[in-house]
Amino acid sequence: MKNDSNRQKKKNGTTLAWLPVLALCAMAVAPAGAQLARKPSYYQQQNQPQPEGPAAQLVPRPAVPASLPALRSQGDFDTLARVYDAGTPMQLAHVLFAIDRQAKPARMHYIDTPRFQLHVRFLRDTRLTPNTVKREIDRNYLVPDRRFLFGTLSWQQNIGTFTYEFWEGDRLTVPLLREAEAQVKASFFAPVKFKTNSTLHERIAKEAGIDFVSQEALIREQPFLPMNLGTATGRVRIVNDASGLNALLPDDIAVLREVPINLPPVAGVLTERPSTALSHVNLLAKGWGIPNAYVRDAATVLKAHAGQWVALKVAASGYQLRRLSPEEIAALPPRAVRAAATGVLPGSKAAKPDLRETRLLPLASLRARHSVQCGSKAANLGAVLAAHIPSTTVPDGFCIPFAHYDRFMRSNGLAERIARMQQQPGFAGDPQVRQKALAQLRDEIVQWPVEPATAAAWRAAWQAQLGGGGVFVRSSSNSEDLPGFSGAGLYTTVPNVKTGDALELAVKKVWASVFNPEAWEARSAAGFGAESVLMGVFVQTAIDSTNAGVMITRDPFDAGHPHVTYISAKRGIGIRVVEGKRVAEQVMYSSWSKAIQVLSRSAEETALQLDKDGGVKEVPVEVGRHVLTDELVVRLAAVGAAVKRTFNAVDQDIEWATVGDKIVLLQARPYVERRR
Template identity: 85%
Template sequence: MKNQNNARPVGASCFQNNSVTAFCVAAAIAMLAALPAAAQLARKPSYYQQQNQPQPEGPAAQLVPRPAVPSSLPALRSQADFDQLARVYDAGTPMQLAHVLFVIDRQAKPPRMYYIDTPRYQLHVRFLRDTRLAPSTVKREIDRNYLVPDRRFLFGTLSWQQNIGSFTYEFWEGDKLTAPLLRQAEQQVRASFFGPVKFKTNSTLHERVAKETGIDFVSQEALIREQPFLPMNLGTATGRVRIVDDDAGINALLPDDIAVLRQVPIGLPPVAAVLTERPSTALSHVNLLAKGWGIPNAYVRDAAAVLKEHAGQWVALKVASSGYQVRRLTPEEVAALPPRAVRTAAAGAVPGSSRAIKPDLRENRLLPLASLRARNSAQCGVKAANLGAMQAAHIPGTSVPDGFCIPFAHYDRFMRANGLADRIARMQQQPGFASDPKVRQKALAQLRDEIVQWPVDAATAAGWRAAWQSQLGGGGVFVRSSSNSEDLPGFSGAGLYTTVPNVKTGDALEVAVEKVWASVFNPEAWEARTAAGFGAESVLMGVFVQTAIDSANAGVMITRDPFDAGHPHITYISAKRGIGIRVVEGRRVAEQVMYSSWSKAIQVLSRSAEDTALQLDKDGGVKEVPVEAGRNVLTDDLVVRLASVGAAVKRTFNGVDQDIEWATVGDRIVLLQARPYVERRR
């Protein structure tokens, strides 16, 4: 990337002497058809995804006339043959994908291969229709060629995978491929193609069939690992590039910074955009925060080195499905930027999010899980109320660990007794508090330290211990936040507040509640709320004390495709062995899959390679234990069950897409949290 004012995608060759070549015009047209999901999945969009995609028409389609080519070829005997029939997605970008559709007519004697003029026909069915190869192209007949073993046709795609330097052939992820069908495809492709080629699997079914036949394959997961760029949240931003090497740099970030992160942190203050040097899951706290703030967010290989020349400079950033662009602002553009306060307000404002739930401070009782419903969000927060609603829904095959809510009134009484409002006012009046994040962090840390030292009313603490003993049997518990400023439709608050795991004594319970209360003043929580328009005085913390479970696996799922909102039939699931704390922290990549309730396909984005997991410690807290490396966390059966449970949870909350924390204990799926899935773009 050169230091110039022309926007330039990384890896592009289209900008030569500040001019745009004819090839690049054609490439730009091709890029219009790109889909975010295709970029994430390192594959050509499927037949079904493409059938409604608009195609270039009119003068734009005629900018680069194509030479006359045959409608198909029985073999590709050279690179030139491949090139003349290929369609190219995202040309000149890290996501470039040149591919040729093919059809194998199994009814012909001998079976016949057709490599299709892909720019002309776009879809297999169009080729069949226009060449009159098939007597019927009605949907029911075409579907048979994806779903049944005795089909007439095999519909596939042969692609050049630039990130691994190899040709691959593949089938739609929902194709019910069998071993005999794959053997036939392997024989036909190898006999008719000029170079080495590997089978590419697009589902767990395809992987099993490939292993059964002994055919060498490359997995979707392996290709994703080699991608130099992964868009997590699309959008544009203007800001100053800040390369961050450690936690101190994280804490110093400002709302108008474009953060280039060497590591994926657990928390992050509001910023203008995020580029990470290490890939993470779609449900890491950083990615959820970025989606909630509506800011561009992407993984870029060697991001710090690539963007080093822009460090400290004002730039315009665009993250698209096919790549990203960085343009240095001119001095005139920098001078014309609005004041920081205006930029910060525009970046952080989330419609409706500044309306924290109005607390009902009349309720002083400790409310058991069984009594909680949506109406109790005014006393206990949305997190606790949603847990009660999920338990009441009686979703088959699931449970919610028992617990009780310490309502907002306890927090309010405690803070009033210790003069919190005056302390906050004095803190905010400190020199530099409003302008210097380091000053804020120091002041907030001092306040948190004070809060956990303030004594709790003896009768109140005794009530907590009594409920813990009588309702939960005095066993280990997780002490969790449930404030009036999280899990809201426009503000998730993911990762902002503290959870204290596996508390096992009455004294430790009292301290844990105070730690959760004090986490209202975590720096990332303060910054995120300020950006979203929450006043400090409007935030109250409820606490949910919940039975600790020692799960075999745990994770998070979203009831839609987080990469493409147009795929509501998708469930995205991330998982790790043991307790699920690490799934959302973002420092280690979890196992990730996507399940389609429509195609019934399970697509693997990543497998967990960890050799340790977190489990409950008998003395309290959690411990790291060794586990068998290389074993899959998610079985196909568990994925399908989780997707069904996710759909039921979504119905419980009136059809609103949900971000759900889950775990497994034996054969049972345990539900630990459900919040609205928040996504914005700007």
């Protein structure tokens, strides 16, 4: 499909205007290929739906040799190349190669890639190694004295150069890489660079003195990154800054110039800045099952469609935006029906609270069953502590149960206040009216007095159990960290509280955050009535971490990769890791290939640390130093696997930090992903 802004397509007699955006190929690939800027796995390709109609008709290929010893022209390359995602930003033309090191001299085989698809097929079908068992083939990736070097040579359109690369799990050595470099450059017609696919490959390239392009550098040049695949129908709304978020409606497709920490329910999201898989916006998108993607210059590209109804599709290889016809707009279901589509997964609902428990419960006593008294966040952390995961700690704390919130709100007539608020003119239909009313209610809640005996009990537990030191006062409601509804970023955390008066105020701020506008909107879309939500509070010892982050115990871009752990990190306290404003350091570790792949490195010049007077402060940090070492990545992946086992093999979204040699665990919630 050509990018022509005047192009019109006719379908069933109706003229449909198409935006000149990134075309979708007939067969989409797994999104991990785009996220990792690498050739999609042919094994995955075999499991993808096959194209139908004209796209399925194979064009006969001229007779092509099984391999060539050299590629002396663009024509040679094109003859042997297979092309993934043709016509999209993810287009990748590539040729497999095998260097036979046993031949004297060593022999290069550039392989007819559409014909053989895999290195092993070439070896067997051409009788180079007709009877070799899989174990012997695998040695060619793992040992220095291997017979073959198996690689891929590709045209990288986003940087305008050819690269050659090896499987991420290939245990390359300096001599092997130097040999490959010499063979490729002697047999190829154009300049070519080594592309690294793991931190091991980067180290080997540096030791060998070989110029390379990193996976991270290629990802930075991509004009499109799919964060959550899916389709949506909605009205395009361009949001220039945070003030515009409050006007968003559930049937809007939000085009965000900044990546906010919170977002009300919408039909789809396109961001002008890349974020991470664990930004709150993306976790919400996954929980709601809506499409989400980074598109370079999105606001400019989509300006002509602002305020218009469109159909959006985000796929691994691109996105598609089509203006709806008047007939299609007229046929749309009512807004209430469309908004209901961003609800929770079937069977998920707010936990029914147990209000009989009024004691302050220490972390060591909490287990998963205490979620009905303290919320899943506090209860899950108690279960993690009880699991005694080696080389980890969990900062001590105590739970203020739902009963305290319920008693406080009842004594101040909350139910009646909510009823009056909802009866205000415009409250139901105007998000800005709701925003103003909810802000007023939060301000009132913070001013209401707490019973002296209750406040005294909080202070006593803080002094006796936690030594009266700095604490984080965190939300733990009955409407977050659920199997089908994460609630990420909806409620308030008050950091590094250091006095008794500040503790009382912080608890009320967390209680009041039940009425944060983003929490209200998300719960409304999920079907949680305001009367069903209660807030527990977890008071936890503050730690001044060196590094902090979040990890997911599977590949967030491809559910077919359970052996992958995704880790996102920044220096200092982890508040900024999920905010979305600055890209965190991101890596993926495979327990199968043992490879560590870098998606991005943190380039921040400052970090957050605890302030001696309370709260947090910004401090300068060494620029260019990696947050995650290989050793730490492997340890974190092992800890993540242990946490997953603790929760019956359900994939987890885990908040962690490091203090000295210890990995500190701060939260574990089910990883929620929904597709529609």
